[in-house]
Amino acid sequence: MSKLVRAWMIWVVVLDLLTLAVNAVLLPAEPVRLMLAPASILIPAALAAEFIFRRPHPIWMQGVAILLGVxxxxxxxALVGVSAGGEFYERHLTIMLFVAVTAIIIFPIPFSWTVGIAASALGLYLAFQLNNPAIARGSALAGALFFATGVIATVAARHTANILAHKTFLLVLRDRKRLDELTDANTRLELLARTDPLTGIANRRCMIETLDRVWTGEGEQTRGNAVLMCDVDHFKQLNDSLGHAEGDRCLVKVAGIIQSSLRDDRDQVARYGGEEFLVLLRDADEQEACVVAEQIRSRVEAASLPNPKSTTNEYVTVSIGVSVTSQDDPSITADVLQRQADEALYRAKQGGRNRVTFFQRSSGAPSSG
Structure with missing residues (x-):
């Protein structure tokens, strides 16, 4: 609004000066002399209003500046024509209405301010026309009514345009809000689709996607990768003896221990089955995989989560199968590595549980650690 008001004020100043210059060239000296005094009112009034709108001011001050300035x-x-008289009298009153209509059309202002500008223009027109010696009173009233119809129609059109613009703006905001809400909802759905609802870690689908990305060459090149298949020992006995609520609590605790045992953000853990967790260690050799796996096993045991029916230990323990491969070995796919880790886990359970077993690729058989 400020930019439009200031531009309009500058426009009327320029127009006033150009008009005076043209009149000075084309008209006799006497009419020009009579026009100078009333014309001098316009310039300071317009510049004062333009100055007010250079900086933010209270809305009431802006309203006063616009209404008084206009x-x-x-x-x-109007006074330019009235002072010159004759043919200039009615001509400048018509020009005054034109100036008022441009303000009504251009200014994006409250409806009450627009009505104020229209009332000022029509009031001045009627007052000066009633005192116009060249026309009868009836003609003055008829002319005022004619122009009033046009001005009122302009005000109504401007008000309608403001309402439509406001509605359009609100619709755009609503659509943006809905788009943001839809984006957030899709993000949450994607997160839910990739997250185990009980433990809060990644689910099987997410881990499979990660393994696919790693083995299809996305991401940085590494020395190799390790897969740890972790299984809670005698989990069925825990559920049977302590209930499913305690079983869920156990899974949440074990998931947290595994998560805290990972080295950095490159490593990932997922709940792969009921009580199975699969861990991917990026850029890891056998020694690093051994350290992480043993840390997981010992921390779970040290947590002292009760499992009174277990034949391995009175507390919850885990068995872990580990398989390690180098990045430059094309014969070992993600599926092969998982199967090897699963075979190593099976050997760990056969060997007495609560232990870490490595799949030794050279001999084709797992070895305990």
Whole structure:
């Protein structure tokens, strides 16, 4: 609004000066002399209003600046014609209405301010026409009614345009809000689709996607990768003896222990089955995989989660199968590595549980650690 008001004020100043210059060239000296005094009202009134809108001010001050500034501008235009008299009298009153209509159309202002500008213009027109010696009172009233119809129609059109613009703006905001909500909902759904609802870690689908990315060459090149298949020992006995609620609590605790045992953000753990967890160690050799796996096993045992029916230990323990491969070995796919880790886990359970077993590729058989 400020930019449009300031531009309009500068426009009327330039127009006033150009009009005076043209009149000075084309008209006799006497009419020009009579026009100078009333024309001088316009310039300070317009510049004062333009100055007010250079910086933010209270809305009431802006309203006063617009209404008073436009009124003085319209009065100046009307008085130029009234002072010169003759053919200039009615011509400048018509020009005054034109100036008022441009303000009504251009200014994006409250409806009450627009009505104020229209009332000022029509009031000045009617007042000066009733005192116009060249026309009868009836003609003055008829002319005022004619122009009033046009001005009122302009005000109504401007008000309708403001309403439509406001509605359009609100619709755009609503659509953006809905788009943001839809994006957030899709993000949450994607997160839910990739997250185990009980433990809060990744689920099987997410881990499979990660393994596919690693083995299809996405991401940085590494020395190799390790897969740890972890299984809670005698989990069925825990559920049977302590209930499923305690079993769920056990899974949450074990998931947290595994998560905290990972080296950095490159490593990932997922709940792969009921009580099975699969761990991917990026850029890891056998020694690093051994350290992480043993850390997981010992921390779970040290947590002292009860499992009174277990034949391995009175507390919850885990068995872990580990398989390690180098990045440059094309014969070992993600599926092969998982199967090897699963075979090593099976050997760990056969060997007495609560232990870490490595799949030794050279001999084709797992070895315990």
């Amino acid at each position: 009124f003085l501008i319209l009065l100046s235009v």
